[in-house]
């Protein structure tokens with residue numbers, strides 16, 4: 001019997017595993033893929049996580065992540081707003097960061113099982129049984145960090161799975177000299193928006209979220225890009241004058257920003273499994289890391305026998321809601337300002353004319369350094 005089983009090895013799962021292993025608990029982590037691999041993600045991480053990462057010796061400074069302090073936003077027609085970012089962020093690819101964290105977790109003694117998919121989870125008699133593609137395991141505590149939406153969510157019959165998940169995400173790495181190394185750009189197109197910012201090794205991330213109706217209409221990604229995404233003049237230039245490094249993009253669908261539960265069926269959810277904020281806020285990764293910190297603190301109380309399961313679940317739900325609920329709510333509201341000609345023009349004009357309002361809206365989706 002393990003003290004802790006972690007399902008899903010993205011940032012939330014890896015950081016949870018590292019923190020709890022450092023407290024000397026036995027930890028097993030299941031990841032269905034094999035590191036390193038590319039994920040659909042803008043790869044811009046809010047600086048709010050830096051003190052925490054440095055404290056735990058997991059800041060990936062050796063890869064020389066980019067330092068991002070400026071923001072450029074364009075409407076679908078190409079009207080431009082430029083701002084300084086209050087807190088800013090850094091850029092590092094998930095290919096590098098997740099792989100590096102996985103190696104770190106393993107060195108600490110986490111049993112990391114790659115290429116092992118969790119097929120079913122059952123809670124019975126105060127412990128969890130985990131059925132994977134290879135074996136059956138048991139744990140005292142189970143952390144669900146399996147991301148946005150997976151088959152496990154369907155099997156668990158979580159409420160959000162019955163709601164619409166209307167977005168697709170597409171990601172490339174590119175070489176370009178059209179974007180400043182210290183800027184993150186967000187360009188609107190009809191039904192979506194595309195972010196571009198630098199990661200390590202003079203490479204840029206170009207990642208967009210598009211309403212699935214665009215893909216339905218044009219059937220394939222290249223055609224959708226030509227007919228919709230590149231209608232924004234900045235994106236047209238970027239697509240035609242940059243060097244694309246992947247043979248084909250990484251694509252995911254079924255992206256939803258519906259409300260979820262931080263605890264479900266005695267599983268403590270972390271990262272996107274507990275709630276996904278819209279990518280345009282650029283802080284899903286920071287929130288995944290922060291949720292791991294909250295979870296590891298209360299999990300330690302339970303595993304060391306100081307509190308019962310019931311109390312653990314209540315205090316984690318409370319901590320999660322008070323730290324993240326307002327940010328998720330603001331993210332959902334701001335999402336409404338993007339992806340249509342009228343609202344994206346409005347967002348740019350609002351930002352240009354009432355700069356404090358734009359700063360205020362941005363601050364509502366961001367947290368404080370922790």
Ligand SMILES: Cc1cc2nc3c(=O)[nH]c(=O)nc-3n(C[C@H](O)[C@H](O)[C@H](O)COP(=O)(O)OP(=O)(O)OC[C@H]3O[C@@H](n4cnc5c(N)ncnc54)[C@H](O)[C@@H]3O)c2cc1C
Pocket residue numbers: 007008009010011012013030031032033039040041042043044045046116117118119145146147148150152169170195207208209255270271272273276277279282283284285286288
């Ligand atoms: C288009 C787009 C752009 C984004 N841009 C940014 C950005 O610029 N900045 C930012 O901060 N955030 C961004 N985000 C959000 C960010 O990617 C997520 O918030 C973050 O990845 C959440 O981490 P996680 O660990 O919770 O989930 P994930 O990183 O999704 O990890 C979940 C892991 O679980 C594994 N898994 C799933 N099911 C199973 C199973 N049954 N068994 C075993 N393993 C399983 C998966 O393979 C995966 O590795 C973006 C998201 C999208 C969609």
